[in-house]
Amino acid sequence: MNIIHPSEPPGASLHAIPALPALLAFERAASQLSFRRAARDLSLSPSAISHQIRGLEEQFGTKLFVRGARSVRLTADGERYFAKVSAALAALQGASRDMLQHRRDANAELWISSLPFFTSAVLIPALPEFNRRNPQLTLRIEATHQYADFNASRVDVAIRYGREHSAGLKFEPLVAVKGLPVCAPGLIRGGLRKPEDLSRQVLIHLTTQPRAWPVWLREAGLLHLKARGHLWLDNVPAMLEAAEQGFGVTLAMSPLIKARPSFGKKLVVPFAFETTHSETIYLVSRTEQARDRRIAAVRRWIAEAVGRAK
Template structure:
C-alpha cells in the first residue's frame, strides 16, 4: 500500500493552490513563509513530481499540481463534512447540566433513572456546583439555579418553589409541637448561614427562638445527615425530604413554611430548542407535575 504524504505538507499545498501564493497560504495557516515552502518541497520529494513552477514572479500549478489540487480540495471538503457530522452527532446526544448540589442530591438523582429509561440515547454529565454556569463557552448546556429568576439574556423557566419547614428526628420530641416558641429549647442547625432561620423566626413572630445559635454547615446534605442523627432541628425544603417525612425518619414540627426564591431551569436562548435541552426540560416539567399530582391525591 502506497504511503500517504505527511498531512501538514498536503495542507500547505492545498492552501497555496487555493490562495495563489506562499505568502497568502502562510497567513491563512498562521505559519511562516519558510514553513510553507519547506512543506511544499517535502511533498514534491515524496511524490517525485513538480507541483508548482514559476512564470516570472508568479507561482503556478503544473498539470500534475492542478490535478492533485482538485483531489486534495475534494478530500478536505469531505473531511470538513465528516467533522461537522461528528460535532452535530455529539451535540445531539450529549447534555451537560450544571445544578445546585442540594437539588442534584435530593431531587434530581432519585428521578434520573426515569429520564435515562425514556432517553437512553442521551449521555448526561451532571456538574453539581453552586457556581453560576457560564454559557458563553458552550461547555454547559443547561443549569438548574437557585434564586429569584433574574438572569438577563438567558432563557429562564421556574421549576420549584421551595417551602422551608422545621424538621427533626422523631427521637427529639415526646409530643407534637404546635407553638414556635417551643423551638427555643432545641438546637438549631443552619444551612450555610443563620439568615434562613432569621427570616423564619421573623415570619412566625417568635421572640424566644434565637436564630443565631446552633451549628452551621455549608452543605444541605450534611445538614440533613446531622438532623437524621438527632443533633437538632433544621429548616428543610419539604420537597427535598418527602421520603424521610413519609417513612417517619423525620417529622415536621410546625406547619409554618418559609417560601422564598426558587429553583429555575436556565439556558442560552439559542440552545433551548436543541433536542437534548428540549427533552430534558420537558422531562423536568413532567416530573414536577407528577410530584404535585401525587401530593394532591
C-alpha cells in the same frame, strides 16, 4: 547601521493564500493529471478547472503544468506546490471531520447543573424514566450550589433559586418552595412542640443561605430568639443527614422534602406553623437554545419529575 523594515500590515500575509476553489481545482488536477477528471470530481467543466489553474500560475508567476495534446504533467514548481497543498487540504479535512464528530458527540450529551437536594430528591429517582424515553442521550449532572457559568462551561441546563445572572438566559419556574423545620423524632419526644421551643435547640444552617433561618424566625414572630447553638453545613443533603442524626433542627424545602424516603420516619415536622415566604426554583437555559430538542426533552422530564415529587 541597523535598518528597520516596516512590518506587514495586519492580514497582509493572507493575500498570498489563493481562494479555496483554485486550490481544490489544482489538487484534483495534479492528483489525476487530468483536467477532465478533476472537473468530473468537482462537478465543474474542464474549462473552469483550466481557468482556476491559470489564475494560480498568474499569481505565482510560474507554470504549474506542462500541457500536452491529450495529457498534462506537473512542472518542478507544480510538484513542490502539490505536495504542500495536498497536505494542507488533508489537514483541513481532518479538522472539519473532528469538528463534526465533536458536535455529534456534544449533541449526544446534555450537561445539567443542579442544586444538590433537587438532584437527590427529584432528578435521581426520575432517571430510569428519562433513560427509557431518551436512550440516545447521556446526562452529565453536576450537583452544586454554585451558579452555572453559561459562558465559560458546557452546562446546557441549570436548576437554580432566583433570577441572578439572567442576561441572555431563559428562566422557567419549576416549583415554589418554603422553609419547613424538620428534625429527628427524638427531639419531639424531648419537648420540641412549638416554634418557641427552638431556643433549646441547635439550628442547622446552609452556608449559602445565611438568611433562611432569620427570615423564618421573623415570620414566626421570633426574630430575637436565641438558639442553644448553630451548625453550618455547605449542602442540603448534609443538613438533612445531620437533622436525621438528632444534631438539631434544619429547614427543608417543602414540598420537595416529601420525596425523601426518610421523611415522616427519621425526619419529621415538629410543629404546624408554616411560613408564607417562598422561593422559586427555576429551570435555566440559554435563550438561543429555546428550540433545542435535547433541552425540550429534559424540560418535560424535569417538570414531570417535580410534579411527582410534590
